[in-house]
Amino acid sequence: DQQVKQNSPSLSVQEGRISILNCDYTNSMFDYFLWYKKYPAEGPTFLISISSIKDKNEDGRFTVFLNKSAKHLSLHIVPSQPGDSAVYFCAASGSSISGGSNYKLTFGKGTLLTVNP
Amino acid sequence: DVKVTQSSRYLVKRTGEKVFLECVQDMDHENMFWYRQDPGLGLRLIYFSYDVKMKEKGDIPEGYSVSREKKERFSLILESASTNQTSMYLCASSFGDRGSGETQYFGPGTRLLVL
Numbered sequence: 474d475q476q477v478k479q480n481s482p483s484l485s486v487q488e489g490r491i492s493i494l495n496c497d498y499t500n501s502m503f504d505y506f507l508w509y510k511k512y513p514a515e516g517p518t519f520l521i522s523i524s525s526i527k528d529k530n531e532d533g534r535f536t537v538f539l540n541k542s543a544k545h546l547s548l549h550i551v552p553s554q555p556g557d558s559a560v561y562f563c564a565a566s567g568s569s570i571s572g573g574s575n576y577k578l579t580f581g582k583g584t585l586l587t588v589n590p
Numbered sequence: 591d592v593k594v595t596q597s598s599r600y601l602v603k604r605t606g607e608k609v610f611l612e613c614v615q616d617m618d619h620e621n622m623f624w625y626r627q628d629p630g631l632g633l634r635l636i637y638f639s640y641d642v643k644m645k646e647k648g649d650i651p652e653g654y655s656v657s658r659e660k661k662e663r664f665s666l667i668l669e670s671a672s673t674n675q676t677s678m679y680l681c682a683s684s685f686g687d688r689g690s691g692e693t694q695y696f697g698p699g700t701r702l703l704v705l
Binding site for chain 1: 594621623630631632633635638640646648678680681682684686688689690692693694695696697698699701
């Protein structure tokens, strides 16, 4: 049972345009969400995160939007650059039954973004 | 900057060999994790540790064991390597507090080929 879903395995955009990567989750206990970027043969790199008390977080060209009622988040990259071509993973965390951390992140399967020059 | 290092970038082993993958982090993080990444399957958690000498199974622990004798070091052991353990292995660490403390920082990965 996939609790974090990235329904698009791949996305192709032109350089300079907006890239929108989507992620859906099913677990209502998730309250912290992250995006990672991964190049081939390298480890994932943390990109940006958002807490469930916010609906938007921005860092330079990257903005994450959270819609809690729809259990949906998206990553916007504006403008897209060829160096952004990578696999993007969405991840989520939530509290344990006792309210503390359950330590783990639940990852989606990733979306391959290709930015064409 | 958080630094997570893994002992090897590429490794070739024979079926039946015992394989050790080492991971070291330099940020005094409480939690450490081992994942494997396979095409189309995303990142799958093998084991994690939230304290020295503590470990918990992840989603796919079969065929693996782990050791955490020191806070900064987390080892993944393949007791008897098999060809279906050919994969990219990723180590990560996190501080541990709720929210931003749950952000995991990854090492560069070890690409293991079992022949």
